[in-house]
Amino acid sequence: MQTLANILATSNPPLVDFKRTLDIVDEQLQAGRIAQPLDLLFEDLRERREEDPQDWASYARSCLGHPLRSLLHQDPFTYRAFAKPRGYAGDAVMMDYIYGLGEAGAAARGASPLGRAIFQHMDTRPSAKAVRYRRRLLARLVDQVAGRGGSSVLAIAAGHLREVELSQAVRTGKLQEYVAFDQDEASLAVVAHDYAHLGVRTMPGSVRQILAGKAQLGKYDFVYAAGLYDYLGEAAAVALTRRMFEMTRPGGSMLIPNFLVGARDTGYMESFMDWHLVYRDHADMQSLVNALPRGEVADCRIFDDPDNTITFLLVSKVAVVSVPTERSC
Ligand SMILES: C[S@@+](CC[C@H](N)C(=O)[O-])C[C@H]1O[C@@H](n2cnc3c(N)ncnc32)[C@H](O)[C@@H]1O
Known part of the structure; x- marks a missing residue:
């Protein structure tokens, strides 16, 4: 039997007929094969999106009209993104599915055997690995801030704030203040x-309120917003970056992660999950830094997770040297 890999590798032009690809993945999933057809589907959709941007939106829509959808939507992760029970894809419950926390176990148990197998495979994809990397990085940075004597942290778009479970500083009570802000x-x-x-203290509120000056959050040694910029257009991203930097104490730092342009799971997300993010590259992240008062930026780093799926902007603020207010002469 010809495998999907063979068909995709030998077809000329390189992308076989769109419906045929979906038919083959459908057949293979029904036959109990999971990893190979799914990975090739992800790859096929990624290529189509990149190589044929003009037709991509209509391809993505036609995916949802194919019977393969009813198989893929047995996966609780794919289905929740598509169904958007909180009004948007990528809610904190979905993040828990990736972390294996909260409702993840119940979702797996409630799924069909095929849905459960697809759900498990989703964990191996670069986007899931990058989100778990982001969580570990956040906890490490919180610990570093506490190690340098910092005592306060603000998480904007905190979701379920699962990074606190990995932070030694939080567990050992080294922080005076940890605020979780979310709408x-x-x-x-x-x-x-x-x-x-x-x-940990919670504070309800939206980015809109922050930008309108209606949410008075205070100042912190570490300010971050994980899984938020992926939903913000250019103007809001620049304005929020400025506000986050204002909320960062002298000597403190802020972290802004964002899914990278070219992330490998984008095609699947935009088609079967109907999950559309704002992707950014390093130049986009640099332009956020350029919007900050130059003299106040002590250091700035832009780096990616090991699978090149999420990029991170880490900015530290100069520590202000205290100047006597009274004239000494
Ligand atoms: C992808 S989740 C990320 C959660 C968590 N930071 C994490 O990394 O697991 C996105 C979170 O952003 C919040 N959010 C999205 N838009 C927001 C807005 N405009 N203002 C405040 N929170 C927002 C959502 O409620 C959700 O909890």
């Missing part, structure tokens, strides 16, 4: 339930 009150209720005993 989703159901997510903040989970944070309060799970982490209030660790000293």
Whole structure:
């Protein structure tokens, strides 16, 4: 039997007929094969999106009209993104599916055997690995800030704030203040339930309120917004970056992650998940830094996760040398 890999490798032009690809993946999933057809589907959709941007939107829509959709939507992760029970894809419950926390176990148990197998395979994809990397990085940075004597952290778009579980500084009570800010009150209720005993405080509010000056959040040694910029257009991203930097204490730092242009799972996300992010490259991240007061930026780094799926902008602020206010002469 010809495998999907063979068909895709030998076809000329390189992309076989769109419907035929979906038919083959459908057949293979029904035959109980999971990893290879799914990975090739992800790759095929990525290539189509990159090589044929003009027709991509209509390709993506036609995916949802193919019977393969009913198989892929048995995966709780794919289906939740598509169904958007909180009004948007990528809510904190979905992040828990990636972290294997919260409702992840119940979702797996409630799925069909095929859905469960696809769900497990989603964990191996670069986007899931990058999101887990982001969580570990956040916890490491919180610990570094605490190690340098910092005592306060602000998480904007905190979701369920799962990084606190990995932070030694939080567990050992080294921080005086850890604020979780999010517009989703159901997510903040989970944070309060799970982490209030660790000293975490929740604050409901939206980016819009921050930008309008209606959310007075204070100043912190570390300010970050994980999984938020992927939803912000240019103007809001620049304005929020300025506000986050204002909320960063002298000597403190801020972190802004964003899914990278060219991330390998984008085609699948935009088609079967109907999950559309704002992707940024290094130049885009640099332009966020360029919007900051130059004299106040002590250091700035832009780096990616090991699978080149999420890029991170880490900016530190100069420590102000205290100047006596009274004239000495
Ligand atoms: C992808 S989740 C990320 C959650 C968490 N930071 C993480 O990394 O797991 C996105 C979060 O951003 C929040 N969010 C999205 N848009 C927002 C806005 N305009 N203002 C405040 N929060 C927002 C959502 O409620 C959600 O909890």
